[in-house]
Structures are given as C-alpha cells and as structure tokens.
Amino acid sequence: MVDSTPGRPVPIDPSVRIGHVHLRVADLDRSLAFYCGVLGFQLTQRFGKGAAFISAGGYHHHIGLNTWESLGGRPPPLGSTGLYHLAILYPTRPLLADALRRLVAAGVALEGAADHGVSEALYLHDPDGNGVELYRDRPPEEWPRTGSGELAMVTEPLDVTNLLMEPRPPGHP
Numbered sequence: 001m002v003d004s005t006p007g008r009p010v011p012i013d014p015s016v017r018i019g020h021v022h023l024r025v026a027d028l029d030r031s032l033a034f035y036c037g038v039l040g041f042q043l044t045q046r047f048g049k050g051a052a053f054i055s056a057g058g059y060h061h062h063i064g065l066n067t068w069e070s071l072g073g074r075p076p077p078l079g080s081t082g083l084y085h086l087a088i089l090y091p092t093r094p095l096l097a098d099a100l101r102r103l104v105a106a107g108v109a110l111e112g113a114a115d116h117g118v119s120e121a122l123y124l125h126d127p128d129g130n131g132v133e134l135y136r137d138r139p140p141e142e143w144p145r146t147g148s149g150e151l152a153m154v155t156e157p158l159d160v161t162n163l164l165m166e167p168r169p170p171g172h173p
Contacts, residue, residue: 021086022064025128026073028052031065034127038106039088039099039134062088075129085123085131096120096136097166104164113158117144118151120158 025031032052035041041054044061050068053061063086076082090096100122103110111131112123121135144152 020062020064021083022066023083023086023126023128023130024070024073025065025067025126025130026070027127028065028067030127034108035063035065038102038108040102070128083130085133087121087133087135090134090136092169093120093136093163094166094169096122096134097163098169098172099134100160100163101168110160113160113163115154115156115158117154117156120163122158122160 023031028049028051032043032054035054036043041056041063042058044053044055044058046052050071051064051066053064055062088099090099103122103124108124110122110124114121114123117138119135119137121133124132124134126132144154146152
C-alpha cells in the first residue's frame with residue numbers, strides 16, 4: 001500500500017507482532033530436550049514423531065519444531081541464506097538471568113553476550129545450529145538516542161557476572 005506521496009510506503013500498523021517461528025530440526029526429541037528441558041518452554045502439542053509445538057504461558061505455540069524435510073539433516077553451511085537467529089524476549093532482567101542460569105546448568109555454551117543499549121542479549125546455538133538470542137528490552141525511555149532523537153544502538157560486552165547477580169524470580173530455584 002502506498003500513501004498519497006509518490007513512492008512512499010505506508011508503515012505497517014504498530015500493533016502487528018511476530019507470533020511464532022517454525023524450525024526444521026534433525027532430531028525432534030533432542031530439540032525438545034533443549035527448548036523444553038533447558039530453556040523451560042512447555043510442550044503444547046505433538047504430532048507423532050515429526051512435529052511438536054511449544055510455548056510459554058499456555059499460548060498455542062511460540063515455536064514449532066519439525067523433521068518433515070530435515071530428519072537426520074545437517075545445519076546449512078556457512079555462506080548460505082536462511083534464519084540468522086530467533087529471538088526470545090524475556091520481560092525482566094531477573095528472568096533473563098534465570099535463562100542464563102539454565103544454560104550454565106545444562107552446560108550450553110554462549111556464542112556471545114551483548115549490551116545493545118536498548119537491550120541486553122545472550123547468543124547461542126540450538127542443537128541443530130540455529131542461532132538463538134535470549135534478550136530483554138530496556139524501557140524505551142532508557143534507550144540511547146542521538147542529539148536529533150534517532151536510536152543510537154551499540155554492541156558492547158554484556159557483564160554476565162553482573163547479570164547472574166540478579167535475584168531469582170519467585171518460583172525459580
């Protein structure tokens with residue numbers, strides 16, 4: 001859709017959200033062990049040995065996993081197109097810290113950890129080599145901006161030791 005200014009697109013409605021991601025995986029049980037066993041998502045439905053849907057908080061699904069075209073497959077080689085990473089948004093810093101504690105307890109290595117000014121992020125790969133970002137947004141009033149008001153995002157190291165000092169959320173041992 002184009003507005004009355006020639007060549008100028010009309011922005012998408014700001015209430016639009018990305019609802020879920022569906023990943024091709026090589027081994028469904030291995031992926032469920034990671035996403036449910038390590039990260040804590042809940043299985044909402046399984047379709048035999050070929051697909052499963054998982055969520056947080058009882059939603060129908062945030063992540064779909066399937067082996068329909070990828071059973072026993074390998075990750076795509078470097079230099080090919082595809083998903084760079086899926087991003088899982090945590091509502092608070094203590095919950096992001098809880099996610100980090102889960103990774104540490106499971107022996108899952110981080111690929112990186114960054115403070116972007118607008119958010120704090122942990123980067124890793126799932127068992128199939130899919131990139132995963134676990135992050136929390138800072139409140140918009142704390143986002144760094146230029147003198148003209150544009151976002152001034154950065155990529156600085158995230159102090160994971162400091163993140164681990166966050167209090168445990170209620171109900172999280």
